[in-house]
Amino acid sequence: MADFMQQVVAGLASGSIYASLALALVLIHRATGVINFAQGEMATLSTYIAWSLTTNHGWNYWPAFAVTLLLSFLGGVGIHQGVIRPNEKGSVLRVVIVTIGLLILINGLIVMIWSGEVRAVQSPFPTRTIEIGGVAISIQDIGTVGVVLATVVALWLLFQYTKIGLAMRAAAVNPAEARLVGVRVTWMLSLGWGLAAVLGAVSGMLAAPSLFLDPNLMAALLIYAFAAAVLGGIDSPLGAVVGGLILGVGLNLLGTYVDFVGADLRLPGALLVILVVLLVKPSGLFGHREVKRV
């Protein structure tokens, strides 16, 4: 039983990393209507910046974390304004291809600046475990879940209780109408890209200590995040979070208790989730249902 709980907590930790990146995908999908294939590489770039600040420039972890989030936000806004916006008038396919171009570009940029070497990244949390109710839980896992939850709650408060959050939601659900009430829709979409970049940075920085940092850090994570987003419903922020946690716990338990599912079968497992959800219930667990009159 204790072992089971331990696996659940470890699953929640990796699940929250998927959730954060999945939420980034959902934010952009709601705002721009596309899957941002460069989301993973943007997150990797953010993680390199944080690593560089701490390792090469001697910063403490949390100041580097905060500055990285800020830079990621500005980068996300900049990418939308500079690269996505000029292509938004075209077809959805055009924007998708632009994001694939960004993926390749950012990946190349990372190799150019930091080389392809694998780097060890320090964790902000101690590697000790603490015992809660007879279950040994790693502090790093708790910290990971905690940071993601704090980010998600902060975002939720922003969207639910601030004027700008309301304007962002309005711009995403009905841009034409939003412009009529005076919302500057393009800037709201840029803010969405900025926030998505922040979420990606959070997931990258939390993933790096256990996965090690290399230019392809987020390639596999993007698949998990995509599976989480599809599972939760690609338009549902809540779905992305729940989907991420379910996927994290589910894959971890499968890997532990089902003999033939080793670490090698985790990624195919995620792909299977994508396939099954799209076949059986394309709207996912929390996907958009038509609002009905009462």
Place this chain on the structure above:
Amino acid sequence: MTALLTLDGVEARYGPVQALRGISLEVPEGQIVAVLGANGAGKTTTLRAISGTVRRSGTITFAGKPLRGGPEAVARAGIAHVPEGRGTFTELSVVENLKLGGYVRRDRELRTDMDRISEWFPWITQRANQPAGTLSGGEQQMLAVARALMARPRLLMLDEPSLGLAPMIVREIFRIVRELNARDGLTVLVVEQDARIALDTASSAYVLEVGRVAVEGPSEQLREDESVRRSYLGY
């Protein structure tokens, strides 16, 4: 009487189709003006040209200044446009719709205005947290009007408020528009298919035909006009 809004030779097109072929009209401050005409005459496009949701040429003057830019700029200039087919955010709640209506305002009196709105539309308070999409058609149209009022506009533009609604609800909506005009001096430009109720509400009207103004004048005069009666009033 000074004109709040003046259109002079306004043209607009959708791709190769020219929808407005030089519209000139005036909306005097504190008056209700109606735009009538058959389907495809350019009524809706006229409002879209004013709010900047279609590309337009010609001169539009609002409150003495040239009106330029997209809908965001027009909304900031003080024009609230309730588009055809209920201008609501169906996925957002009633109260969120109202808050968005006041988005361009910098003052902090949204609360008092919210109270004022619920005097006009008493049901709104009980439905505050319901998604706008769950309201009936008539309620959505009223919410769209209420949302526009939240901006405290100098000009309210209504596009076919009667569309798809029961006659009783249509009369209720026009009654509210008349009262807003009488009590608060709100200037209104209304596009309407139902010429009878529009002429009963407005002090003057313009009749459009294929993108041009065909007939214009005070409402009483248009009601007596033979061609208007035959084409639009059906008696």
